[in-house]
Amino acid sequence: MIDLIKDILTSEPKGQTIDVYGWVRTKRETKNLVFIEINDGSCFASIQAAFDRENNLDENTENVLKKISTGASVKVSGKLIPSPAQGQAVEIKAENINLFGNAPVENYPLQKKRHTFEFLREIAHLRPRTNTFGAVARMRSQMAYAIHVFFQERGFQYVHTPIITGSDCEGAGEMFHVTTLDIEETVKKALKEKCEPEKFSIDYSQDFFGKQTNLTVSGQLEGETYATALSRIYTFGPTFRAENSNTTRHLSEFWMIEPEMSFFTIKENMQLAEDFIVFLLKWALEKCGEDLKFFDERIKPGLIDTLKHVAETPFTRLTYTEAVAELEKHKDKFEFKPYWGCDLQSEHERFLTEEIYKGPVIVTDYPKEIKSFYMKLNDDGKTVRGMDVLVPGLGEIIGGSEREENLEILQNRIKELKLREEDYWWYLDLRRYGTVPHSGFGLGFERLLLYVTGMANIRDVIPFPRAPKLAEF
């Protein structure tokens, strides 16, 4: 089998013969020595191969050494030895090199010079070859794995909720339509038949699914159906919002994690959310040291300290009413003046976690008017058992709630909000048959990645970002 550089770099150098496969990062020459840094993306570090021209290199090796430049793909064979150079434990006393493919200096877009993230977004197919995007990709993979480990170790079942949905009752945002209708042909046909504009309507029974369908905005409602059968489940899949938000914080396609737990009240829900965030940050600190160090040094100074601080600080719990009372004491600090009933703005959330409590905060019991219909109504009739988890440097990272498990109250909320009860028949069935207290929350995966990498633009923490007017590749 082929060795990865991350494994070679941590092997004991005993002069053993090895083959290294990867891409050339740099080439340096001194008198008789040629040094090549080879990276294979399996870790941040490259490995150095040193060729000594006094050792009768073969003709192919001489030719390749002349020809190669940054980006060339090679196989280097030699002996693994302790490195005399600083900053690396091992290097390769190289014997020969084979070239798979060069990356011509005159065309290859990724020369050694620094590129802007804007430029790299246009070559999203090549950007994982850079230090920054290689590190982002590895951290994305590590954090995804951490999420599975966390839930699987705690008896949660992973559930794939549907991507194409026939229900448009999730209410979390604008939706993309999914269709196999040929729109142009549909228009042409109507024009040929000289239909009356007022009377015209699309016959969706002719569409693929026999009805209008959309891309999901959340798997929560379907997730609840599985939680009320298997006790504890989580989803981890793509979700979609067709909002025309061209910002550094929004994507049209993003991945979401939504655990849902039967028999959990908001109390256990808060504890799980806290344990989850702490687990993820510790995982990042333990498993992604090299990549994190890069982000800390080059992207966001202080990043590692922030992550450590959050991982080690108990999460403060307070109600929305208490939070607003605190914020009102600092009214002059805000562009948007806080008052009971207002939706907390990012500036408020960050002030709570960064200035007042100086650590992670969970705010609960929001006014029902600013939260979703499915959140459990408190006895006061005014607030619901929602919760938002806020962290310093970001604001909201998790939103969740205990769910309304009482059939009648839920039906009333649906009526109040002028939703159509018949759209929720199956969701209401969960309250008709063996209803249970249950809770859950959602974590936007890319928001987590912004947090652990310190990257500023959400388009840079997903391989191929989708946003208004942006669907390349």
Place this chain on the structure above:
Amino acid sequence: MIDLIKDILTSEPKGQTIDVYGWVRTKRETKNLVFIEINDGSCFASIQAAFDRENNLDENTENVLKKISTGASVKVSGKLIPSPAQGQAVEIKAENINLFGNAPVENYPLQKKRHTFEFLREIAHLRPRTNTFGAVARMRSQMAYAIHVFFQERGFQYVHTPIITGSDCEGAGEMFHVTTLDIEETVKKALKEKCEPEKFSIDYSQDFFGKQTNLTVSGQLEGETYATALSRIYTFGPTFRAENSNTTRHLSEFWMIEPEMSFFTIKENMQLAEDFIVFLLKWALEKCGEDLKFFDERIKPGLIDTLKHVAETPFTRLTYTEAVAELEKHKDKFEFKPYWGCDLQSEHERFLTEEIYKGPVIVTDYPKEIKSFYMKLNDDGKTVRGMDVLVPGLGEIIGGSEREENLEILQNRIKELKLREEDYWWYLDLRRYGTVPHSGFGLGFERLLLYVTGMANIRDVIPFPRAPKLAEF
């Protein structure tokens, strides 16, 4: 924290006080004893709670015991003791019971009697509460986790390739369109403006992404961009086919796993595929014993033996040419007569693995005409380095290949197949800059689940199936 029944069932019964949360499966009464089976979906087994009426049960408990029936959600408190009954190690000497919600006998669709899978598909929101679909859900979760563990332990990075794609060049099947255009409004507007049918065309610059977009049919091409930066990657996400196939083997939305490895030739690719299948089957046998036993007894007798056999038998490797020669010896056995150049049919695949080789088989080097443009062309100019992995009882479970890494040959293949080279600019860039030998394969997650559960209909191994005219929930 709340204990799961799977943990309680494996605890040492020392008379400790415990609370059990779950749904009532059955209730039985003898003279003074009431037995309730409680299931929480965390495992196949239920736990038995025994109430002794001679022990002065409180009034609420007496009332609840009278009232409850199958499907009711309860909390039972009592002491965990060794069970005197056969077939269970522990039971609860119950002290009291609280009812969260009943499931009225007159309405609850899941009474004790057996239901057909067809009927259960119509109540997909409740079916995970049954033995069969609970077991399917747990195995689905376990197999998904096994996939992550397998790749993460081997240095693969998990990559999320895009779901909405702007390129329609994947060529693997019919696609769903994604749009925010209001089709009905578009038609009405054209009618009002009395456009000429022949001249009419949709202005996709007005659509959300400024162009036509579709749901992905495969993440492979995008996966290759990351494999040629990080060496080894895998995808695991939803994919879509808009084919009008109303069969027990096709879904319109299904999950796919696609690993892609730089520097792997077809040889290492075959070994990885074999290791992968063996790992997954062993994982199922080790971690899903109880659920597998159910499938073996009730759904597909012999299932466990088949899985063990495949996990323990080295995979036979042979070329397509050899396979056809073998099949031609048994011509009379087939509806569709095999000949060199034909696409192997399911009957041929199953004959190879079940009758001729009596074990898993990997067939390689198919005629280029029946395989995709990106497969590496062999020196004979006629065959490509594709590979299909066949297993007894199913046929093809994995399809893959070494990829064409030579720019010119790939361009020629694109031309030959009358594809448009400009659609593949970024894919071809991978061959322009530091090209490497690389390989990969795809595994349909639901096909794997059919295999490990023995279920017959693919709509029964995904929570909410999507198929022509089917997009409920």
